Amino acid sequence: MAVSASRTARVSSGIWAVGLLGTLASAELNACPVCHSDLGQQVRAAIFNGEFAWHLLVVALPFPLLALAALGLAQWVVRR
């Protein structure tokens, strides 16, 4: 029984190892903006293009507005 359990564990580990290697080797997983894969390059190109500055501006835009609103509300809530 002990031998059988040990063999099952080895087979199971092997399956996990093959699965992990297969996953890591997958081109699709290397799609991050700094990855050297075809998809990674496409992601990079879709982010760092002519629209980058505009997208950065609109993503950041609520925060300065929120800062102004927070200052105003703190003044208004705590009136002298």
Added chain:
Amino acid sequence: MNTPDNRRATALAGIVLGIGMGGFSDGILFHQILQIHNMLSALRPRTTLLNAEVNMFWDGLFHAFTWITTAVGIGMLVRVARVGRLTLPVKSWLGTLLIGWGLFNLVEGMVNHVMLGLHHVVERLGLSVWDAGLLVASAAAVAVGVRLARAGLGKAAVVAATAH
């Protein structure tokens, strides 16, 4: 010293922390757990891995700005605590957090959802009743927060007046 200036500094710290918490709840709940929208999902629908990755990048920047806001709020809180100026009752403090939370959703909803159309609450529906609901709920949160903050502040002002 329980002066209006000190109470204002404490209230501002609460509002800024509330903004940070509101931003993180939006990002964690809607962008990541439910995945019903992402930062640029109206411009780049998450129907391909490429678009999902691009949205993930902009979600990350949004979270970075939210993190900075939260860090600023913690810094403000530490500053007022260090000089013994934490003069708000718990009720008021919770009120200021609620103000910040609602304010975040109100401003972000108006700017990103309605004005710029970068994304919507439920992206597959576009601009929908969910966006209107978010704005109404956010305005209500700000109103309740102001009421809570002022109710507690009234007591704080009375305590300050009787202490002198």
